[in-house]
Amino acid sequence: MKAEKISELTTNRLSIYLRCLNELSAAGKTTVSSDHLAKEFHLNSAQIRKDLAYFGEFGVRGVGYYVEDLRNHLRKILGLDKEISVCIIGSGRLGTALSEYKGFSDSNFRIVDLFDSDPKKVGKKVGNVFIEDIKNFSEIVKRDNIEVAVIAVPAAYAQEVYETVLKAGIKAVMNFAPVPLKAVEDVKLKTVDLTSCFESLSYFLAGNVEINGTAVKPETKGRRKK
Amino acid sequence: MKAEKISELTTNRLSIYLRCLNELSAAGKTTVSSDHLAKEFHLNSAQIRKDLAYFGEFGVRGVGYYVEDLRNHLRKILGLDKEISVCIIGSGRLGTALSEYKGFSDSNFRIVDLFDSDPKKVGKKVGNVFIEDIKNFSEIVKRDNIEVAVIAVPAAYAQEVYETVLKAGIKAVMNFAPVPLKAVEDVKLKTVDLTSCFESLSYFLAGNVEINGTAVKPETKGRRKK
DNA sequence: TGATGTGAAGCGGTTCACAGCC
DNA sequence: GGCTGTGAACCGCTTCACATCA
Structure with a gap:
């Protein structure tokens, strides 16, 4: 763990991890590995580990993370333990x-x-x-x-x-x-x-663009998922 | 100009530029430089130029961009010229x-x-x-x-x-x-x-008094209590 | 002169790959 | 054997700085 500046992308994901853990908890799971989390919820296991490691060593090597324990940590980190x-x-x-x-x-x-x-x-x-x-x-x-x-x-x-x-x-x-x-x-x-979200979708649908008589087809970058 | 992959961040910004241009147009402006755009709408001028340059050479050196012309280009690029x-x-x-x-x-x-x-x-x-x-x-x-x-x-x-x-x-x-x-x-x-947006805000509010790099320094590297 | 367009540098986030530990 | 935690490589976006051109 290190005392660095945490990016907003990380904090957004912490919130997502917490929700996934809530589901696992409701399903009665007591431990989960970063790999299982990633597979089940369409996330990236290395990123999960790295995000969590900013805040402490919450996992157990060879085992994974204790669901309840990690939930509590995340709630505290996100400040969700108070109104x-x-x-x-x-x-x-x-x-x-x-x-x-x-x-x-x-x-x-x-x-x-x-x-x-x-x-x-x-x-x-x-x-x-x-x-x-x-x-x-x-x-x-x-x-x-x-x-x-x-x-x-x-x-x-x-x-x-x-x-x-x-x-x-x-x-x-x-x-x-x-x-x-x-x-x-x-x-x-x-x-x-919301407007730019929708207009960005529109861009994707438009696909082909013609500029000054020249047909240009810049592809939108695909998201790589693991 | 080149036919590269365009990132979603860029297309989101194109949408924002378009709205800024709409305002300028309504205000009767006919030309605008990337620098003026940036200053007025809290954007970055280099980024504006780079974003636009992916799609063509819309500007005129020494002058800037023609507002109406650029609006039309952006509408077309974003596919906003049809329902x-x-x-x-x-x-x-x-x-x-x-x-x-x-x-x-x-x-x-x-x-x-x-x-x-x-x-x-x-x-x-x-x-x-x-x-x-x-x-x-x-x-x-x-x-x-x-x-x-x-x-x-x-x-x-x-x-x-x-x-x-x-x-x-x-x-x-x-x-x-x-x-x-x-x-x-x-x-x-x-x-x-929306949930993770709000929880990320919550992190920020909590972070001011917790582990967050800049504020209170956590214990030195090592084990964490459970 | 003034502002664009752009290669290059800078920076930050993601992914890899493996040492370390259970 | 399994999985975490993490340095390092990688990748992509942003910013700089300047050649270029009206």
């Missing part, structure tokens, strides 16, 4: 869908507030959550101990909302608006850009 | 939210079908779209010329649904279920795993 309060900004389709997203119900994430700037929406209830006025963002963040903000507003307002979020002292932001926000030191920003 | 029919499988929160997602309304993507396996949901209408029975998937895909399938079902059903999608001959799939699906040659699969 995290989340707010969603933007009560449109996406915002409301997220606020009731089933994936959260048995997780440690709690959607505690929904914000909007539209006076017609403020005060209404979505699921168990009242829609608050974005004007009161900072106070409510403090009141409810919110640690994560989700930006689900139209692209044109995203940067402005992001700055409101930063001012309130929030350190982890998830952005669903299709805009590259200005990154800030010390604040974790993840953008999920 | 693409999309179906969504799973009419839960996420599926219905996506089916009415505003981002699609002025794009070339058309959500033409929504599928579910629940007989209580089949036949109901969401927005303008009827919920169809997943049993009829293959026929409806053919009938409606569907090119893209979106998987928005619970994790446990995702692999099974994915196989149904493959059997129907679909070549581009967007997966929102938090499971690594078995990749298949010739089919473009993109997984957006």
Whole structure:
């Protein structure tokens, strides 16, 4: 184990490993090798070992990993051993869908507030959550101990909302608006850009492109799986 | 320009560049340099030039890029000059939210079908779209010329649904279920795993006070307690 | 002069392959 | 024998820096 900087790709995968372990645990498995994990869940065994080794020596040579033990380690590493309060900004389709997203119900994430700037929406209830006025963002963040903000507003307002979020002292932001926000030191920003995801699929389907009369067929790189 | 393999990272960025150009166009700009683009939208100018150069010599030295010209090229490269029919499988929160997602309304993507396996949901209408029975998937895909399938079902059903999608001959799939699906040659699969996105944020929040290289140094190399 | 297009360097993530340990 | 943990090789993306050209 070494004290290096851990890449986001690694932390994303830790989350995936944890879910796989949860399944194995539910199935009554007590140990698992990196190879079995990889085979069963379409992962890469060397990568699993390397990812885990950043954090400690969790395995036993000749045996593999103890499922329960590794689950506990991963939960702790990912900070999933305590509740995290989340707010969603933007009560449109996406915002409301997220606020009731089933994936959260048995997780440690709690959607505690929904914000909007539209006076017609403020005060209404979505699921168990009242829609608050974005004007009161900072106070409510403090009141409810919110640690994560989700930006689900139209692209044109995203940067402005992001700055409101930063001012309130929030350190982890998830952005669903299709805009590259200005990154800030010390604040974790993840953008999920659905538009570019779909347009990237479209590129793949288009395949052939003709440019200036010349037919060009750049192939998309295939993903290598082991 | 060369006919190389284009990475998905590049195609994602092309989509972003296009949106930036749309804004510039709306603002009445006729030319733009890679440097201006980069500054204004928090991008990297060398990367912009390199990404574009994969597909042709669109710029003019000493001047930059003609906004309208480049927009047209990008639209064509991304295959956004024609309609693409999309179906969504799973009419839960996420599926219905996506089916009415505003981002699609002025794009070339058309959500033409929504599928579910629940007989209580089949036949109901969401927005303008009827919920169809997943049993009829293959026929409806053919009938409606569907090119893209979106998987928005619970994790446990995702692999099974994915196989149904493959059997129907679909070549581009967007997966929102938090499971690594078995990749298949010739089919473009993109997984957006919201759970691991959030858990990765959680890691960051936890990491500030835990083993993470920069912060608190863990014990020196050696055994770990169990 | 000013900005592109691009070889080359740099960097970081992935995969290999094997020593080390159970 | 089996499997982990890890240095090293590999690979690919990003960034640099500059020749090139309008």
